[in-house]
Structure formats: structure tokens, C-alpha cells
Amino acid sequence: MILEKEIQFILALDALKKVDRRNFNLEDSRRENTAEHSWQIVVFAQVLLPYAKNTDQIDLLRVIRMLSIHDVVEIEAGDTFIFDESGMTGKYERELQAAKNTFGILDEPLNSDFLNLWMEFEAEETPDAIFACAVDRIMPFLLNVYGSSKSWTEAGVKVAQVENVVGTAVKKASTELGEAFDILLKKAFEEGKLVD
Template sequence: MTSGAPETVARSAFLAEADRLKGIDRATTLCDASRHENSAEHSWHLALYALVLGEHAPEGVSLSRVMRMLLLHDLVEIDAGDVPIYAQTAEGQAETEAAELAAATRLFGLLPEGEGAPLLALWQEFEAARTPDAQFAKALDRFQPPLQNLASGGVSWRAHNATFEMVEARVGAPIARSMPAFWDHIAPQIRDFLG
């Protein structure tokens, strides 16, 4: 490798460790409800959402940065696990955040000095959800699961006794912030389904 052996070993170790995201199951299922989806294939699906819905992103959003964020956003679950959105509590929040930060530090720390830090920063930008790029990436991350739920008979909604008000608060708000027309489009379907 042009950059020498230690960098090769470090990047290979990171990419092999990332493979474990394929073993992290989420609350949502495939559209056909045949099984739960894992966080790796979910991340692929979200990046495809970005590609197909990108023209609806707010002015100034960089789709390339959004795709990178989405590819990385769930890697922390390799150590911290997936916390289903309807299972999150105010008390659990600080603990989850600490576990995810430790995971991000370890995982991106596998990369060579100077390569992990920008990816850690990109993940932190996603989590903070204050920039337009991060807000659009978050909106997509909130928009895909309801579509999987509507297609599959609401497996993860039923597992957590979700009401329309819960869905509206936890996913409606971030979707409406960056993609208001999309929330207007799915909200009535979710209300019908859960109502």
C-alpha cells in the first residue's frame, strides 16, 4: 500500500470491525415483515433515500455529506446496541449518549491518526442535529422506519404500543423540520393505521 503497512492494517481493522453492524438487529422489519432489519442494511437504505429524495433537501444541504453521515451514523451500535426510538426514556438518555460516545471514540480510533477524527466529528454533527446537513440526515433516519412499519403491518409500533401522538413527537417533528411535505404526506396514513 502506498501509505505503508500500519495504515493498511488500521483501515482493514476498521472495515472488518464495521462488518459487525450487519449483526445488529433493529425494531423495524423488512417491508414484507419476514424478519427484523439490521443496522447495516438500514444504513444502506437510508443512503439510497438520500440519493432519491435529495432534490427535496433544503437549500444548501450537501448530499454527499448527508450520505457519508448516514453510512456512519449507526456504527456506534456495534458496541452500544440499537435503542428503539419508542423505548427511549429521559433517564436512559444520558447513559445511551455516554455509551455511544465511548463506542464512536473506540471505533473511529481504529483508523490511522488524522483519518478517524474527521469521521468522529461527522458522527457528532449528525447526533447534535444542528446543521442543515445533519437535520436532513436525521429526517431521513426518521422517515424510513414509518414507511417500513406501514408496509409491514406496524411490527415495531405494535411492539412498543405506539400511538399517533408518540410517532408525531418522536419522528414527526424531525421529519417536519427538514421535509415538511413528506410529513404531511405520511401523517394521515400513520393516523389511519394507528387510530
């Protein structure tokens, strides 16, 4: 059948709706799922683009493509909480295999296109990937700052961890976003949402 593999791939992505993340939605009624997170960061990238360093070097369509597919690996590998140091061990290898399996549903050249975008995002070296990574990291941060920070408090997340994991990525991508991050990190600490 024509488009059989493309249909199989998009139906496989439906499983993202069932992958619960550690982060809670803003109203704290439940954990968000990966599909919701992916949608939100795709929209947020469009809003934040004017604040990116090297805006003239960023291809927004490539950023959106990266953000829309980078968490597809969670269907097979699950969501790894970014502050879970033990969970980070072997994360890249698990997710690379999951990327190869999921993108492998598709024929070339799309299979390789998606895999290469995923690897570029993970490497965080190009202007597109640096910006995409910052958007991906700032969104859960905002949900914790403006929500009750359940995912932080239940894991005992420390200020230094957030500064290192989120702040570093955000400041690499945007001066203004970095300034906002510093203000919001201080606010979260003063409200007892993070430990010292």
C-alpha cells in the first residue's frame, strides 16, 4: 500500500501520549506526557526565536523539526529525569538504539534525516541545536517555578543542579532568557521549591 510506512510511523508516535514524564502539568493535577511536552516546546521555540543568540544563523524550521522528533525515543527508552544522575548512565546509548528502531520504520532518506536531526540535537553544537536544547530545558523549569514544583521537591533537586543542567543550556542560547532564568531560579529558591 502507498504510504504504508509513513502511516505505521505516525501511528507508532501515538504512544508518546502514554509516556508520562516526571514533570507535572501547571495545575499539578497529573504528570505531563511526552506528546504534550513536544507540542509545547515547538510553540515556545517560535515565541523565543527573537531572543536567541545568532538569530540570523538559526533555521526555525530545522529547530521545530528537531523539537518535534527528539523525544520520540521515549516510546522505547522511557523518559529519563534530567536530574537523575544514575538514570543518565547509558542514556545516550539507550536512546540512540530507540531512535534507530523508531526512525527505522521509515524509508530513506527520511529515516536518516530524522536520525541525524536527533543526533545533532543531542550534540548541542550547532546554533539550531543549542537553541532547541535551551527551549527543551526551559519549559519544565517554568512549569516547576510557576507550579508547585512537585517533580523537584519529590526528588530533592538542588539549586546547583538546576543551574548546571538548565541554566548552562539556556545561557548558551540566549542572554535575555539567561537573565530571566536567574530571576526565576532565585524566586523558586526563595519560595522553597529548591534546596540549597
